[in-house]
Amino acid sequence: DAGVIQSPRHEVTEMGQEVTLRCKPISGHDYLFWYRQTMMRGLELLIYFNNNVPIDDSGMPEDRFSAKMPNASFSTLKIQPSEPRDSAVYFCASTTGGRYTEAFFGQGTRLTVV
């Protein structure tokens, strides 16, 4: 398996534009996590899914952020409208069911909003 795949690797957009980040989890993994990482706030859990269903979105910063998982092999994180303070690295991770297994992370998407 190629691991967790995120796209794009880098995204530069203007304030007010819509941004969509994409993630393909490892096949067979039924948990998917979205994180945001900044120097100031560290690695923050935004939302996670189990079997394509959002379980906890309490980390989503505000209504401008939304995430979907239409099937087991694809998830999106959308920001609309984007703001400069959304600039960060966004990571996606997946893992199997069961509480004590390791999570695999993608390479991340570096988002810059100007």
Added chain:
Amino acid sequence: LAKTTQPISMDSYEGQEVNITCSHNNIATNDYITWYQQFPSQGPRFIIQGYKTKVTNEVASLFIPADRKSSTLSLPRVSLSDTAVYYCLPPSGGSARQLTFGSGTQLTVLP
């Protein structure tokens, strides 16, 4: 949710053994302890996991005392390439499954 506390940063020299201790005073009975490593510009990577006593793999050892209120990640003979942030995670208690990362420990290995 079990809260972890670990040093913000540590420095070491090449070839030394490094021990990073994490405290998790309110860890749940059925929680495991997991450590991740993150290099700059990469996502975190699983290193090791354990429940009690000692666990060893090709990368590190994990020591967990009987009361399980702390754990120590041991990296033998570090090299410059071990410079990274190391995170200690107990999973949340209850049926919810989360991977919540604290601030981690920035380990800098010096030549």
